[in-house]
Amino acid sequence: MKRFMSFLLITVVLLSTVAVSCAPASVPLTDPIKIDTGLVSGATVDDIHVYKGIPFAAPPVGDLRWKPPQPAASWEGVKKCTEFGPAPMGYYSASFPSYSQPDEDCLYLNVWTPAETTGDKLPVMVWIYGGAFWFGEGSNPGYDGVNLAKHGVILVTFNYRLGPLGFLAHPLLSKESEHNSSSNYGLLDQIAALQWVQENIAAFGGDPNQVTIFGQSAGATSVICLVASPLAKGLFQCAIPESMAEIAWADIRENKYGTEPIEKMGEQLAKDLGCDTAADPIACMRAKSAQEVMDVGKPGADLFGPSVYRYGPCVDGWVIPDLPLNIFEAGKQNNVSLLIGSMADEGRLFSAVASANLDSYKNLVDRLCGDKAQQVLTMFPASDDAQARASANQVVGLMTFTCPARAYASAMSKVNSKVYFYQFTRVPPGSKMGAFHALDINYVFANFMPIMSSLKAEQYFDEIDRALAETIMSYWTNFAATGNPNKEGLPEWPAWDVKEGKYMDFGTVTEVKSNLSAEACDLFMNIIKSRRGQ
Numbered sequence: 001m002k003r004f005m006s007f008l009l010i011t012v013v014l015l016s017t018v019a020v021s022c023a024p025a026s027v028p029l030t031d032p033i034k035i036d037t038g039l040v041s042g043a044t045v046d047d048i049h050v051y052k053g054i055p056f057a058a059p060p061v062g063d064l065r066w067k068p069p070q071p072a073a074s075w076e077g078v079k080k081c082t083e084f085g086p087a088p089m090g091y092y093s094a095s096f097p098s099y100s101q102p103d104e105d106c107l108y109l110n111v112w113t114p115a116e117t118t119g120d121k122l123p124v125m126v127w128i129y130g131g132a133f134w135f136g137e138g139s140n141p142g143y144d145g146v147n148l149a150k151h152g153v154i155l156v157t158f159n160y161r162l163g164p165l166g167f168l169a170h171p172l173l174s175k176e177s178e179h180n181s182s183s184n185y186g187l188l189d190q191i192a193a194l195q196w197v198q199e200n201i202a203a204f205g206g207d208p209n210q211v212t213i214f215g216q217s218a219g220a221t222s223v224i225c226l227v228a229s230p231l232a233k234g235l236f237q238c239a240i241p242e243s244m245a246e247i248a249w250a251d252i253r254e255n256k257y258g259t260e261p262i263e264k265m266g267e268q269l270a271k272d273l274g275c276d277t278a279a280d281p282i283a284c285m286r287a288k289s290a291q292e293v294m295d296v297g298k299p300g301a302d303l304f305g306p307s308v309y310r311y312g313p314c315v316d317g318w319v320i321p322d323l324p325l326n327i328f329e330a331g332k333q334n335n336v337s338l339l340i341g342s343m344a345d346e347g348r349l350f351s352a353v354a355s356a357n358l359d360s361y362k363n364l365v366d367r368l369c370g371d372k373a374q375q376v377l378t379m380f381p382a383s384d385d386a387q388a389r390a391s392a393n394q395v396v397g398l399m400t401f402t403c404p405a406r407a408y409a410s411a412m413s414k415v416n417s418k419v420y421f422y423q424f425t426r427v428p429p430g431s432k433m434g435a436f437h438a439l440d441i442n443y444v445f446a447n448f449m450p451i452m453s454s455l456k457a458e459q460y461f462d463e464i465d466r467a468l469a470e471t472i473m474s475y476w477t478n479f480a481a482t483g484n485p486n487k488e489g490l491p492e493w494p495a496w497d498v499k500e501g502k503y504m505d506f507g508t509v510t511e512v513k514s515n516l517s518a519e520a521c522d523l524f525m526n527i528i529k530s531r532r533g534q
Contacts, residue, residue, distance in 0.1 A: 026119030033118070035200040038075040042111075043082045048149045051111040051204070052139070053085035056196040057189065059105035060161060065286050066173050066185060069107060069192040084110065084139035089290050090162040091134040091298065100139045104165065104290040109158035109193055110138055112145030115205020123481040124206040126156045126197060126236070128190060130217025130243075130438065133312040134163055134299065147446040147469075151477040154206040156197060160189035160222075164297035165290060167311040169252050170266030172282045179318040183252060183262050187225055187319050194226075194235040212238035212480035216441055218312070220244035224408060225313050227333050228324040238337045238483055240476060242440055243346060246404035246528060249323055252316040257323070257532040262314045269309070272296045323532070325407060331414030337483035338412050339476075340405050341422030341503070345434030347396030353389065361388035365395060372527045379520060393434075399528070401437075403521035410498040419496040420485055423516055425507040426468055430460030443469040443506075444476060464508055471510055 029049045032039040042051035057069035064070060085108025087100040115122050127143055129136040138157035145155030160166060166186030173182035198208045213236045215223045220241035226232040227239050250259040270276045273296050275284035285293070299309040313320055327333050347353040356364065361382050362373075369376045380395050382388035402423070412419045424440050430450060431439065442448050446469040448457035475485040475493065485493050491510050494502045501515040 026117035028117055029113065029115055029205060032078045033203050035203055036074075037072050039078040040081045041078050046146050046150070047114065048146045049111075049113050049115070049204075050146075051081040051113075053081050053083050053108045053110065054079075055085070055107060056109045056158060057107040057192045060107060060165075060185070060189075061104050061290075063286065065104070065165065065290075066168060066170075066182065066282070067176075068185065068188045072107075084108070085159065087137035087139060088159050088162045089165055089294050090131065090136065091294070093135075096131065096135050098135070098137060099141060100137060106137075106159045106161065107189060107192070108138075109156055109196065110145075111201075111204050112149040112155040113204045113206065114149045114152060115154065118203050118205055120205035121202075121207040121210075122152060122154050122205050123210040123212065123477070124154045124156065124197060124201050124208070125212045125214060125477070125480050126158070126194060128160075128213060128215030128219035128222045129157070130215065130219040131162070133167060133186065133218045136162065136218070142441050142447050142449045143445060144447050145445070148444070148473055148477070151473050153477045153480050154201065154204055156193070156201070158190075158193040160186040160193070162186060163299075163311050164269060164293050164309070167262075167313065168266050168269065168297075169262040169314065169316070170270065170282065170285075171253070171263050173266065174252065174263065176282070177318075179316075181252065181316040181318040182266070183314050184316050184319040187222065187229070187313055188231075190222055190226060191229070191231055191235065191319075194232065198235060209237070210481065211236040212240060214240035214242065214444075214476070216242040216438060216444075217245060221247060221313070224324050225320055227336060227338070228327040229319055229334075230321065231319055233334050236334075236336060238339070238480055240339045240479065241405070241408075242340075242444070243342050243401050243437055244340070244405060244408070245400050246325070247312050248310070249532070250314050252314050256315070265309060269293075269297050325404070325411070328408055328411035329414065331411075333412075333415065335415040335417050337417045337419075337479070338409065339420045339422070339479050339485060340409050341424065342397070342402040342405050343435045343437055343440060344423060344425040345393055345397060346401040346437045347393035348433040349437040350396060353392045353396050356389045356392040357385040358382055358388045361392045364392060368395070368399060369527050370531065372523065372530070375523060376527075379523065397437075398517055398520050399524040402517060403524040404528070406516070406521050407525050409496045412496075413498065418483065420479070420493055421496040421503040421516075423503055423505050423513075425505055426465065428461045428465050440472075440506075443472045446470070446473060468506060468510070472506065475504075 032041045055072040084100045086103035086106050087098045088106040089102050092098045138159050169183035221244045223239050223241040224244050249257045250262050253261045253263050270281045275281045278284035297309050366373045380391040382391045409419045409421045450460040478487045479485040493504045505513045
């Protein structure tokens with residue numbers, strides 16, 4: 001018996017040795033890293049290894065314009081990845097400039113990793129930028145990942161297609177598709193980036209089984225879409241939508257939700273490009289330069305006003321099978337942990353609110369709220385222009401951002417993952433717009449770049465803001481690592497429960513509060529569903 005046990009022990013040891021010798025070796029990240037398309041090298045900044053401009057899909061140009069992203073080509077030798085790739089074509093401005101030269105060939109990503117070897121298995125956070133689906137890029141310096149990576153996570157940023165290049169539907173484009181679908185190319189780019197993470201992030205010391213997607217504004221709306229999309233199932237475990245907007249949803253080919261079909265917009269663009277009478281309208285449109293497509297398909301400046309061209313996700317029956325809120329309320333969303341919230345003064349950044357006077361405020365409420373307008377005006381009254389601007393800020397912020405966020409948080413009760421809700425109320429010394437839309441980016445990345453201001457960071461923020469950034473980065477990275485933001489040394493953040501309504505308030509003091517705008521949100525969500533014919 002002793003001989004048998006000794007033989008068994010030797011066998012186990014030998015098998016273990018073989019198993020270890022067959023396991024992939026951990027490689028120092030100072031060496032070139034092998035990914036599925038070749039070898040890449042990067043640079044090191046403050047002990048963080050940085051890789052920029054890695055192609056995650058083929059250039060979506062020529063015949064690949066208005067098609068799902070295709071695999072990136074392989075290369076020989078070592079690709080030097082120390083410069084960002086081009087930004088997507090978009091509607092940039094002096095207030096929201098591009099930081100890399102825009103180009104239709106834009107599907108590149110960037111990695112910041114604190115890992116020492118490829119075997120470290122660190123949690124991964126994948127950032128999705130905002131910009132109304134009109135502008136934005138992963139190379140924005142506000143998204144530099146060095147500070148976040150120092151909290152023990154790997155950060156990935158990437159580009160996705162925007163405007164008419166990213167969200168155009170047309171009946172002939174749908175006919176080309178085996179799924180009878182067009183538009184949502186920008187979302188498909190996001191899914192392709194997440195698939196790249198699954199296939200390659202282990203080579204950077206990351207854990208493909210612990211991926212968190214997070215984004216702000218249109219990026220947060222994208223996060224909600226990915227949680228709702230069956231195509232994204234299994235690609236991430238946690239999600240953080242920051243200031244997601246409940247956009248004016250449309251169906252690809254039917255009159256639904258109070259809006260015209262998105263395919264009609266594509267037919268209008270074909271006409272405006274002079275391609276509607278061509279033998280092959282799509283070939284004609286693909287032959288146009290990217291800049292011509294962007295120029296002809298430019299949307300109106302007012303997010304709340306009428307426009308021939310509007311861009312963003314649509315219900316196409318494939319990428320997005322139904323309204324995301326319907327999917328959530330039916331319990332059909334991907335079962336992931338959710339951390340969601342909004343800013344106290346979301347509305348102030350938008351021109352329709354910033355320029356509001358008494359008359360324009362009442363017109364805005366009439367346009368947004370229909371037969372419930374008087375109820376809203378009673379709840380958010382205005383007797384002069386100053387009060388009108390304050391009330392407009394509240395109405396737009398609650399109806400577009402905060403109340404939908406509450407609704408999505410509450411609908412997660414249909415699955416068994418936990419939800420954490422927050423409101424950001426901190427107003428830094430240099431802000432004249434309160435806790436406005438996009439201010440929170442400064443605290444999530446701690447890069448402190450004042451938005452729409454000529455002030456320097458040290459004039460805009462103080463030591464309270466820098467301490468708050470450390471708190472938020474700790475919560476966010478704890479959540480990415482465990483699905484729970486809590487950790488010793490931080491104020492306890494209770495999970496969201498619709499009955500108790502407890503949430504974390506990120507103000508001058510970080511503290512738990514409850515029942516954020518509950519009555520107003522019941523009214524606004526009723527209005528939103530009524531406008532959609534629900």
